[in-house]
Amino acid sequence: MTDQLSARDWLDQGLRTLAEKGFTALKAEPLSKTMGVSRGSFYWHFADISAFHAALLQHWREIATEQIIATLESGANKGERLRLLLERVFTAKLTLENAVRTWATLNPAARSAVQAIDRRRLGYIESLLMEQGLSADVARARAQVLYWAFLGFARSDKPVPQSARVTILEELLRIAR
Amino acid sequence: MTDQLSARDWLDQGLRTLAEKGFTALKAEPLSKTMGVSRGSFYWHFADISAFHAALLQHWREIATEQIIATLESGANKGERLRLLLERVFTAKLTLENAVRTWATLNPAARSAVQAIDRRRLGYIESLLMEQGLSADVARARAQVLYWAFLGFARSDKPVPQSARVTILEELLRIAR
DNA sequence: AAGTCTCCATACATTACTGTATGTTTCGAT
DNA sequence: ATCGAAACATACAGTAATGTATGGAGACTT
Numbered sequence: 001m002t003d004q005l006s007a008r009d010w011l012d013q014g015l016r017t018l019a020e021k022g023f024t025a026l027k028a029e030p031l032s033k034t035m036g037v038s039r040g041s042f043y044w045h046f047a048d049i050s051a052f053h054a055a056l057l058q059h060w061r062e063i064a065t066e067q068i069i070a071t072l073e074s075g076a077n078k079g080e081r082l083r084l085l086l087e088r089v090f091t092a093k094l095t096l097e098n099a100v101r102t103w104a105t106l107n108p109a110a111r112s113a114v115q116a117i118d119r120r121r122l123g124y125i126e127s128l129l130m131e132q133g134l135s136a137d138v139a140r141a142r143a144q145v146l147y148w149a150f151l152g153f154a155r156s157d158k159p160v161p162q163s164a165r166v167t168i169l170e171e172l173l174r175i176a177r
Numbered sequence: 178m179t180d181q182l183s184a185r186d187w188l189d190q191g192l193r194t195l196a197e198k199g200f201t202a203l204k205a206e207p208l209s210k211t212m213g214v215s216r217g218s219f220y221w222h223f224a225d226i227s228a229f230h231a232a233l234l235q236h237w238r239e240i241a242t243e244q245i246i247a248t249l250e251s252g253a254n255k256g257e258r259l260r261l262l263l264e265r266v267f268t269a270k271l272t273l274e275n276a277v278r279t280w281a282t283l284n285p286a287a288r289s290a291v292q293a294i295d296r297r298r299l300g301y302i303e304s305l306l307m308e309q310g311l312s313a314d315v316a317r318a319r320a321q322v323l324y325w326a327f328l329g330f331a332r333s334d335k336p337v338p339q340s341a342r343v344t345i346l347e348e349l350l351r352i353a354r
Numbered sequence: 355a356a357g358t359c360t361c362c363a364t365a366c367a368t369t370a371c372t373g374t375a376t377g378t379t380t381c382g383a384t
Numbered sequence: 385a386t387c388g389a390a391a392c393a394t395a396c397a398g399t400a401a402t403g404t405a406t407g408g409a410g411a412c413t414t
Binding site: 141142150155167 | 199201275276278279282283295314315317318319321322324325326327328329330332333334337341344345347348349351352
């Protein structure tokens, strides 16, 4: 309703900034400038920088978790879930994902947020593979390899060329099968 | 011979610092402190911070390239090269590798250094797969997936538990076969 | 023995932040 | 209409860095 800002507004802008400019841009003064207000606003909503960082990570964690659940429930008959999942993530732009993980290499709070998400995702993939009748050991190993591949794809930060998409997707599915 | 420092000394310490504390610690004042000298020394050997960064990346690039060549020539009959390579990299501590890649997400110079190394490694894996008689398309796709897995493993920054090593290695080789 | 070059120290000016203190506006409830 | 809280501005002190200017100590040459 108003032109005033809420903490949520700061967090949304925070995630945008994180994705676009990286964690080194998560500073009170520059952020205030792009928000069109002074740091007075910032320090009203957040005790200090690290409180803002913590809230930002919590915010991201919720979003990332929601996405997992959405994927979980993305319908489709059980057999097609993995294919859908792979198609989705290996064509996505993972800018924010990348930025958070970059941050996590230097910030303990970010690191534990990332680890929590990793456990959930890995467990989910593993469960998909178990549903296909693989043994626990093999399911775990293949889930790990697939998830590594995802992390590597994200890290590479460049889309798969159109010409290679089908082949690569086949190879990924071959790992699972 | 003397207790004086060379540019090389600064670069070696730079890589150590990069691995241990990340790129955010690559600053003149803290580095000088750990070197036991003043910034006067630093600014004698390097024009400014970004000149130091550039030299550091060049240094890393040479080392990383050397390692590739070493792997290339790591003897073993052709058939066993890939297995040796995978055994080696998926058990290594990749702290420096990680630190450089983290840096690369925020620094253009670091990014192009990383991309150059990536091209070489990926090409090498691809050539290994071609030697095994795979088609160009498939070899390329599988090389990509394997290299993604490596990047993801590096990014995860935790060793494979002893109990899972054999299984995971088998799964990685299964991708290639 | 003097001069020169290399390597380093010290001191200074500058920049980009953080956090605090205090004052000002805006808004909703009464 | 006004009171109080929420949202913001302004001004200040402090910190951690950068880069520069200048001078000094040691070794190497001649």
